[in-house]
Amino acid sequence: MSNLKKLAGQTAVYGLSSILGRSINFLLIIVYTAYLNKADLGAFTGIYALIGFLNIVFTYGMETSFFRFSTGKNLPTQQVYANTQSLLILSSLVLGTGIYLLAPWIAETMEYPNQAYLFRWTALILVFDAILAIPFAKLRLENKALTFAGAKLLNISLNVFFNILLIVWIPSWISQGLIEDGFLGYQSNWGVEYILLANLLANGLIIPWVWAKAGFFKFSLEKSVLLPMWKYSLPLLFMGLAGVTNELLSRLLFEYLLPENFYPGLSSREASGIFGANFKLAILMNLVIQAFKYAAEPFFFKQSSDKNSPELYAKVMHYFILFCALLMVAISVNLSWIGPIFLQGSGYEAAFSIVPILLMGYLLLGIYFNLSIWFKITDHTKYSFWITLLGAVVSILVIVGLVPSLGYLGAALSSLACYLVMSVTCYVLGQSYFPIPYQTGKDIFYLFIAFGLSYLGFYLEFDEAIWSFLAKNLLVAMFLGMIIILEKKQLNQLRKRI
Known part of the structure; x- marks a missing residue:
């Protein structure tokens, strides 16, 4: 149980930084919806979906490979770090140049x-992201959670600062006559351009500091080190693409698949902006999953040699589902007042109903991450390719088949369908190669109840707002009470050992 305590502690540190940082970053959606038009938000949605895809290509699974070869292959961490970082610098420069020329x-x-x-x-943003990936991974491997958290928070704070400077403050100074329009090349008609520039500046400024904290390295490309890492990581590239296929493909393709005038008064790009903004409302679930992933990936590898690791993995999965299911219900039932706070302006509420589906999709992503440990620690990463391919096919079929007729709902269902199929497939294969005693029946029960309560609470309304609020949150309390009653024995054991 001390291992669970250690994982929970590190997840808390990563989670605090991730939640604080992303929450600060999330507040930018208020700025974007208040100061930019829906077409700019549509451009933001589409371009950042492309960046999400290409980020996976630029790092091609080398973060996980770095963890595996630094902990389980009897190689010095510094040697693995030097080779991995050198390879990523070289490959990202080549790929970045290609995109730059094809712009x-x-x-x-x-x-x-x-x-x-x-x-x-x-292209420059992608290069900067790639050459920061392994230094951040090394900080995680060395349990330097506070340093990692500080770097992430600094990066996000810089990004927020430049966004507000370029989108809010400078236009205000121009309107007040404090500076002239065109000062230092400033263009008042730009929108998404300043989002990209802010990101580029924030990433570029932290590179020297992160490299120094992770430790400098000697450029090295050793075939004996990199060839096995490449074979291990290549299937993970496809696994990563499946993840972003589900999360980002709907946002990338939405405006191109949605028929014109599907939503009266909105262009396809404007409707894409509304869809992308509502995707942001599901970010809290993604924050939890990201924080968990930062702590759990190195933790899982370090525990892989322990004979009791299957039981430990099962407990981690169960508690993860309990927490995330409760979070899903709490967010869904309160969307009627959470949504308008973050999405300023009119029209965004039209897609609120897809948010519970998106939350469940993110939860299934977290479940899949837990399940995928079996092929990572058994070096059967080739299976990630086939699971990825299946998930991508499902996602594409649902998006292409349903967006033209269902719009926002069709795009959201692609998220649910993709991760559901991937999770079930990964579970079935994993139990054959590396059996883990998951509490499958109980976990599925909690997921069904949580999803049902999420939509019941979303549509539950009374004439008086206070009664609606109380009734909706009573559902949250009921679900929490059910967990406490059904899990009383395990929770008591956990409390005593922690």
């Missing part, structure tokens, strides 16, 4: 005429 073609293809500079900046 005019990409701009025309994605219907951004005469805006090739957007994709040149995108």
Whole structure:
């Protein structure tokens, strides 16, 4: 149980930084919906979906490979770090140059005429992200959670600062006559451009500090080290693409699949902006999963040699589901007042009903992450390719088949369908190769109850707002009470040992 306590403690540190940082970053959606038009939000949604896909290509699973070869292959961590970081620097520069040169073609293809500079900046953002990935992974491996958290918070704080400076403060200074329009090349008609520039500046400024904290390295490309790592990580590339396929493909393709005038008074790009903004409302679930992943991945590898590790993995999964299911209900039933706080302006409430589906999709992503440990510690990462391919096919079929007729709902269902199929497939295969005693029946029961309560609470309304609020949150209390009653024995044992 001390291992669970250690994992919980590190998750709390990562979670605090992630939740604080992302919460600060999340507040930008208030700025975007208040100061930018829906077309700019649509552009933001589409371009950042592309960045999400390409981030996976630029790192191609080397973070997980770094953990595996630093902990289970009898290689010095510094040697693995030097080789991995050297390879990523080289490959990211090659890939980034390719995107930079292809920027005019990409701009025309994605219907951004005469805006090739957007994709040149995108190339630089991707390069910066890639060369920071392994230093951040090394901080996690060395249990430097506070240093990791500090770096992430600094990066996000800089990003927020530059966003507010470029989108809010400078236009205000211009309107007050404090500075002239065009000062230092400032263009008042830009929107998504300043989101990209803020990201680029924030990432670039923290690179020296993060590299120094992770430890400098000697450029090294040793075939004996990198070839096995490459074979291990290549299937993980496809696994990562499946994850972003579910999370990002709907946002990337939405405006191109949605028929014109599907939503009266909105262009397809404006409707994409509404869809992307509502995706942000599910971010709290993603925060929990990200914080858990930061702590759990190195933890799982370090525990893999323990004979009791299967039981430990099962307990981690069970408590993860309990917490996330309760969070899903709490967010869903309170969307009627949470949504308008963060999404300023009119029209965004039209897609509130898809948020519970998106929350469940993120929860299934977390479950899949837990389940995927079996092929990572048994070196059967080839299975990630097939699971990934299946998930991607399901996601694409649902998106293409349902978005033209169901709009927002069709895109959200792709998230649910993809991760559900991937989780079930990963579970069945994992129990054959590396059996783990998951509390499957009980976990599925909690998921069904939580999803049902989420939608019941979302649609539950009374004439008086206070009665609606109390009734909705009574459902949260009921679900929590059910967990406490059904899990009383395990919770008491956990409390005593922690």
